[in-house]
Each structure stands twice: as structure tokens, then as C-alpha cells.
Amino acid sequence: MAEDISFIVKDRSFEKFGMMLILGTTGDAMDVKMNFFFTFWGLYLLKKKFKPKASGMPFPMKGMGGKIFSKRLAKFGMEDPWGMIKEAVENGNMKLYPCQMTMDLMGIKREEMWDFVEDPIGAAGFLELSENAKIVSL
Amino acid sequence: MIKTEKKLRKREKMADLTLNALGKKCPMPILMTKKELKKMSPGQTLELIVDDRGALKDVPALIHKTGDKILETKDDGEQITFMIQKA
Numbered sequence: 001m002a003e004d005i006s007f008i009v010k011d012r013s014f015e016k017f018g019m020m021l022i023l024g025t026t027g028d029a030m031d032v033k034m035n036f037f038f039t040f041w042g043l044y045l046l047k048k049k050f051k052p053k054a055s056g057m058p059f060p061m062k063g064m065g066g067k068i069f070s071k072r073l074a075k076f077g078m079e080d081p082w083g084m085i086k087e088a089v090e091n092g093n094m095k096l097y098p099c100q101m102t103m104d105l106m107g108i109k110r111e112e113m114w115d116f117v118e119d120p121i122g123a124a125g126f127l128e129l130s131e132n133a134k135i136v137s138l
Numbered sequence: 139m140i141k142t143e144k145k146l147r148k149r150e151k152m153a154d155l156t157l158n159a160l161g162k163k164c165p166m167p168i169l170m171t172k173k174e175l176k177k178m179s180p181g182q183t184l185e186l187i188v189d190d191r192g193a194l195k196d197v198p199a200l201i202h203k204t205g206d207k208i209l210e211t212k213d214d215g216e217q218i219t220f221m222i223q224k225a
Contacts, residue, residue: 026165
């Protein structure tokens, strides 16, 4: 039986958001259980109102990357990324866990996040979840 | 009328369902195919048309996981057509 995969998301760039979106929804289609643990800056990706910026964009285009990429993704068929993520979560194969400690550290509240995000957990909780999983840091 | 249609279908081996994923990029072809497969009955066939080159590896990877079968793959350099059968 295939291993589960645990991803640690520590950045809030559009690129990391995209990786979470694509790996998570594809894992759901392939019935691979994927847990995403959001910590430090990664927590911003879980906020309903947050618009990630493309960190790799060259200087003159900085700040515009997120908008440009979002438009292109829509053209490719991904008009509603959070809708796709919600579906994968509802199917049971994708779980989004915020890290309690860094939520407190950075002053980010549960109410700011999407409601299909799991309750916050700590390091021990994450390690227990990941016992038989591959751990990947995004 | 119906008899001729049935003969045509048999001769051309038309699929029960066709999924046009042209212009859609990874992971959309995979997600769309999985959705269709969920609705299908065993034995039914799905013709999937894509132009995303990554699909050449992605679709077999999905089908390997779902346990269904790829009966045929046609690649004309621009479009790839998969004939998939639900197990």
C-alpha cells in the first residue's frame, strides 16, 4: 500500500501555493492521502483574504506575478483554485493543518482561515500523523 | 436508422463517453478524467482528448492507480487520444 505524504509548507509565495494546489488535488485524484502542515509564513496561504505573490518574479514585475499567474491558471482550466482544494478536502484525501505555535507567534487567528482547514495541531501531532508517511518540505 | 448507427458504432469502436480536455493543463486532464470515471459503470469506455504533453505520463499514472485500463493511445504530435475502459 502506498505511503501517505506529509508536506510542510513554510512559505507564502504563489509558487508554494501552486505546488500545494496541484500536488494536493492530484493526490486526491490518485487516492493518495496528503497532509499539509502550514507553519510560519506558510500560514498566510490559509487566510481567506490573502493573495500570494510570485516570489521568483524579476524586479520590475514583482507584485504582479500572482495576478498574472492566476489569470493564466484560469485559462488552463483552473478558475477556482480554492474550490478545487475544498473538493479534495471533502473527498477526504487532502487535509490542511495549521501549526498552533506559529499561529500564536505570528498572531494569525483560526477565524481568518477557510473553514475546511483542520483544527490547529502541534509538532507532536504532526509527527504522529506522519509516522508512516514520507515527509516533504515545500 | 438505429441498426445502421449500431453497425457504425461497432465498426468505429466509438467510446461511450468523450472527454475533451484540449487547452486544459495539468492537473486538469487528470481531475476531469477521475470525475468521469467515478460516474461510469464497469466496461464503459471513455475517449479522452488532450494536448497537454505531460498527459502522456500523467494519464497512465492515474489509470494505474484507479485500476482501470487504457485500451489504446493515439498521438499525432499535437493531440493525444486515450481510450480508457472502466474496470
